[in-house]
Amino acid sequence: HVQLSTRTKMFCGCELSFGKEPNVHTCPICLGHPGTLPVPNASAVRQALEMPGLEVVGLHVHLGSPLFELEPYREAVDVLLAFAAEMGKKHGLKLDELSPGGGFAVQYMEGQAPPAIGEYAEAIVSGLTEGCRKHGLPLPRLIIEPGRAIVARAGVALYTVGASKEVPGVRRFVSVDGGIADNIRPPLYESQYSALVASKALETRRERVTIAGRYCESGDILMRDADLAPLDAGDSHAFFCTHSNEVRLKLCEGSEDVEEYFSHWISRIVYAGTKD
Template sequence: MLNEDLKINQEGHLLFGGADTVALAKQYGTPLYVMNENRIRKICNMYKQSIEKCYHGNGLPLFASKAFCCKEICRIMNDEGMGLDVVSGGELYTAMQAGFPPERIQFHGNNKTTEEMKYALTCGVGHFVVDNLTELHTLDNLAGCMHGHANILLRIKPGIDAHTHKFIRTGQIDSKFGFALETGEAMAAVKEALQAKNVTLTGLHCHIGSQIFEIQPFLLAAKVMLTFIRDIKAETGAELQELNLGGGFGIKYTEQDQPVPYDQYMEQVSKTVHSCCSEYNLALPKIYIEPGRSIVGESGLTLYTIGAVKSIPNTRTYVSVDGGMTDNPRYILYQSTYEAIVANKAEKPRDYTVTIAGRCCESGDLIQEHTPIQKCAPGDILAVLSTGAYNYSMASNYNRVPRPAVVFVKDGSPRVAVRRESYADLVQNDL
């Protein structure tokens, strides 16, 4: 089993967070996203404790809501004293509807619209993470017109290749995100921001990528960013007081993945931060981090009902499920790896090699190829593990397929957090 939240009961059924997944599928239907609230809260608490230990409480972990965004997860993050990282007006609206304190929200995005910036100013978000000069100038003008003010961080490209999938590397120079250090663009942006009338530059932000297993890229990013803060102080006299080091910590999708415990990431990075601040004669900045996948990824799984089982001699066996790329597009996008278990036969050996096929009218609609599961038949329940991040949030209505429900499990007891879409929901905006 990938983690301690997965067990098998006396009936041979897969348990997740203490709940029988076969019973969940029967009660709520499939496809079904299941989230383990206890695990989510446990990881949030670990990040909070790490900030307390490593930075004497002078910091805040921000949940990267793009990984999984609904009102219930925003409520849980508020309960746990977390901040939020939002990347759109829709994510911000969701947070506000859930009653999340706007001062603990940082608003990201490389092309925020004027309407989104107005809305965020009206809400009173804690920080805008400014990506480019167009945004800086627009935000400054909007804040002035609205008789308001905005605190900003500048997103910096630290020039680090984090050895992850090319689509999820974001810290190197050739990236659509942020200001480059190598070209002088970043320093020029700092100087413009310091001269702006209606925004205050409080710090810097970086993010080097996602699903990273090595500690060294994070250590290097911290050093690069603090060196830049030193250079800003030397050149402008301004000492920035906040530093957001982003997220990207890897999770365990398969048994081959071996992520470093997240508190070890935190401890090692903090040593670099303290060392650089001492060497450069800088005050320790307030530290933000942005865990998303590491909080919800392994805290979720998706349940499907198996339909057709089609064997092609000497080629492969297709096991079709009642979902696919509409609820999990990550395989077709990134060839992402997953492990799967036949939930009602979890005690049996996984010695049946199959390709898990989705229901969409696309040959690429697959969830996994040549993967071991238990011998299965139509009507069995298939659990695909570690789907809590970037599955629900990337789901679509392609082929006019309704999106699944989301059920949270706490101490073995389930509750619906997002209702299953109906056919009526699909046409509600049609004229």
């Protein structure tokens, strides 16, 4: 992190001054509103280029993660190349590296269809080659940031079901032996996962339950109003796609049991990591 000595912020025209009340110099761009278009600060790039001991090797943008659409990558590459061409002419920037950011989307829920890696590659590389031709630039070294897409599907978290509590007219809570400390995403911003009662994988009956964590915080909810096979104490509750967020993999003793539990999922899961 650096403190800029520019008049405006790095990606928008908001005044850059210190000592004012919080949230005074803000606009839709720096508040991250959808549809806004950040533009890098030319003065910051010029100053970096002029600074002895600092080598500007390229440009990077972070679009947000995970991104299910491809068009933003094409647009971002074009914006970066147009800016690189302008900075090249004005200040001698040589674009050796370019990164259109990440991360690639993963399928958390059934029905979600993230692009294949090849489709991301096609969008980014075709955007890069066309853009370099259009802006008269040599091809830079391409950096990609797939992020969680590399590992998310390599793991499944298994929780053991504990006590349950019916709040009449509200919902049925079922507690498991994990929660906010090992899977922070659902409590933090209600992210959703595919899940299965692993010990009743072939059960077709469904019961609406809310899966609560063990950490005694009111926000420690892993799934809200999920339709799952009826849960009893001791059941195994499986969360898919959890390898990316510090979930300790709670694999059963011996992977053969796990394969049996997940007979209809196993072809899509590669087990990784160590026990607990």
